[in-house]
Amino acid sequence: DQQVKQNSPSLSVQEGRISILNCDYTNSMFDYFLWYKKYPAEGPTFLISISSIKDKNEDGRFTVFLNKSAKHLSLHIVPSQPGDSAVYFCAASARFKNAGNMLTFGGGTRLMVKP
Amino acid sequence: EAQVTQNPRYLITVTGKKLTVTCSQNMNHEYMSWYRQDPGLGLRQIYYSMNVEVTDKGDVPEGYKVSRKEKRNFPLILESPSPNQTSLYFCASSPVDRPNEKLFFGSGTQLSVL
Numbered sequence: 226d227q228q229v230k231q232n233s234p235s236l237s238v239q240e241g242r243i244s245i246l247n248c249d250y251t252n253s254m255f256d257y258f259l260w261y262k263k264y265p266a267e268g269p270t271f272l273i274s275i276s277s278i279k280d281k282n283e284d285g286r287f288t289v290f291l292n293k294s295a296k297h298l299s300l301h302i303v304p305s306q307p308g309d310s311a312v313y314f315c316a317a318s319a320r321f322k323n324a325g326n327m328l329t330f331g332g333g334t335r336l337m338v339k340p
Numbered sequence: 341e342a343q344v345t346q347n348p349r350y351l352i353t354v355t356g357k358k359l360t361v362t363c364s365q366n367m368n369h370e371y372m373s374w375y376r377q378d379p380g381l382g383l384r385q386i387y388y389s390m391n392v393e394v395t396d397k398g399d400v401p402e403g404y405k406v407s408r409k410e411k412r413n414f415p416l417i418l419e420s421p422s423p424n425q426t427s428l429y430f431c432a433s434s435p436v437d438r439p440n441e442k443l444f445f446g447s448g449t450q451l452s453v454l
Contacts, residue, residue, distance in 0.1 A: 227381075231382075234380070259442075261443075266447065266448070267448070268344070268430050268432075268445030268447050268448055269383070269430070269443075269445050270445070271442045271443065271444075274442070314382055314383065316383075328385070330375075330382035330383040330384070331382050332379075332380045332381055332382045333382055
């Protein structure tokens with residue numbers, strides 16, 4: 226049973242518009258959440274993170290929102306650019322537990338930004 | 341340049357033929373880990389290591405072995421590969437105080453087991 230789910234395998238957005246990528250989790254022990262971005266033929270790269278003590282974290286065009294009661298987080302990209310086209314992975318961690326084995330990834334969402 | 345290097349990038353093999361995928365990092369990170377990526381399943385952790393000579397199982401360790409004799413290297417060993425191990429593999433590293441907060445990934449190894 227997947228503890229972190231990204232229910233949209235793909236998303237297509239027009240350049241300049243907002244991209245919203247969603248992620249749901251089931252484990253209430255998760256207290257740290259991350260987004261990774263992956264281009265073809267490359268490894269994932271860290272994009273942005275949020276601690277469970279916050280409900281929003283912003284970094285330039287990227288904002289992550291966390292709704293703990295709904296066990297839901299989302300990544301907003303504004304404005305979207307063609308270079309943002311990639312696969313985005315949501316990940317969650319329960320840092321108080323065994324730190325080596327608690328980064329759980331979602332299945333990924335492929336974002337396509339059309340010029 | 342700070343990086344995690346995996347080799348080979350592509351590998352086609354046959355069932356039962358032992359193989360090793362190498363991983364090396366030049367950032368002096370204590371923590372290293374192996375993941376496999378499969379469609380719809382995201383990345384799943386195979387094994388991890390918190391430091392030299394310290395390794396532990398991840399979520400999907402069956403059929404894999406690892407060793408950590410040096411800080412910079414963390415090879416993944418498939419003693420008797422099977423077709424269900426066909427996958428895209430990633431090695432990752434990070435400082436030990438934040439092992440799951442900001443991983444640095446290699447470029448991946450696409451393995452096909454026939």
